[in-house]
Amino acid sequence: MLQVTVALSSGRSASLSIAHSSKVGDLKALAQESLGKPFIKLVTGEGRVLTDLSEPLEAVGLQDGDQLTMIARQPFKMAATGKAFALWTVGGDTILTWGKPECGGDCSAAQDQLRSVQKVQATDCAFAAILEDGSVVTWGLPAFGGDSSAVQDKLIRVRQVEATGGGAFAAILEDGSVVTWGYPFFGSDSSAVQDQLRTVQQVQATYYAFAAILEDGSVVTWGDPRHGVTAPQCKSS
Template sequence: MPIRVYVGLLSGKSASLLTDPESQVELLRRQAQAELETHLSHLVLSGGEVLWPSSTLENAGVTDGAELVGIVRPAALANGDTALAFLAEDGRVVAWGDPRGGGDFWSVREHLHSCQQIQASYGAFAAIRDDGRVITWGNPDTGADSSGVQDQLYDIFQLAATCEAFAALRLDGTVVAWGSFEDGGDCDVLRDQLHDVRCISAADFAFAAVCRDGSVVTWGNELFGGDSSAVQHRLRKVRCIQCTARAFAAILEDGSVVTWGSEEEGGDSRAVQDQLWQVRAIQATSVSFAAIREDGRVVTWGDEKFG
């Protein structure tokens, strides 16, 4: 049975929408965006909780008569190694810089409208449009050539990028990857594991996907985070993941932390493991991590010279 949901903006403008409780949050976002004629990044419950795009409205706790807040998507900038791309508030994208590194976008310019997210590898860019399709351009060797997976690039709501590869998350929880195989551009062998994925994180050479059950799937360069087999038994009930250039750190639901990847750049936290409890959040430089605990204390590890 359809339900009526109200989506309002901080400006006071609002929309009344009729939808199905089994419909996904992302579809409601698109519906609200069209009705409000404003590009939205997220929908938020009145209590402040951000709704996850792939969740159904029912699972997200959205009931008949619910009042949600639409967060207006700000302009965004993505930087490759030698070029930049700008996503304007109206959804248009422009790029400039080294033509070979993504600065030349003229061949796809007519498709770069109504975009909601952009991501950059070292030499290529990828943009998600509001219809869930993905547009790529730049150096084919660093992920600009998505022709081999273009038929799979639909209903996309998140992009992540390593130096030379991209990964896209679909509303059905599956993942599509392309670009350099060595840097994560191929995840076909993990297809049976990459389902019900909640989000994807990317270091420079590897990807890590967190599934709805809290497990983690990794792929890419095995030395720099693509191989998590040594800690896989501990990667349960993962809340979120942060990364340096070549290592990952996962916060579990109990506040403990699991790390893997390059030991010199944060992948080895054994020296501070007894201090990594009740961790609230983690931030990273390219070579080190800093974790803040519930008691306000900060724990650091990685390259001693840089953090």
């Protein structure tokens, strides 16, 4: 028999005894039963993800005393464009979409890239997913943010993506800078304020415009000047 330990990220673990002739699927079922928690994948101490449930444990190379990490299944989350839905779990490798295909209901062209999805944002006709490595995958109507190819080389170490209700995305990178794409009328053109978009802490959006809070507490806005770009006028008493 093979003795291994399977641990959750919380620190909770279980010592398991399983036959050498067993398969990855058998180990997964035993781990789920022992820890009472469904999960999406097992990771070895060397960082190998065990995805093939039919693979024999002997081929995996597990040894007595090895420890594996169990990536638990997270609650389902949803996002929606104006005409399509997306359903996923944090850390999962699959997104289910339905609705009008051109508005995000069909993610088949991007499905192979959707691995370890963390967050999904949506404009009126496109989705943007942040992956575990900080990259971004988009699909949907190209003009409304579904095509990020023009800025793809800049979309690295992304920590937040916000979207206007119309058709533009804004991504905050780890260094506090911002990358935008989509339909210019809805806020994708941030060139006029790009030099000011440093040390950005948070971005919020209306249907047509973005507002970014900087580290010093100041606010930078861009988008359609008729819809939320002018300086704040309301003051608290």
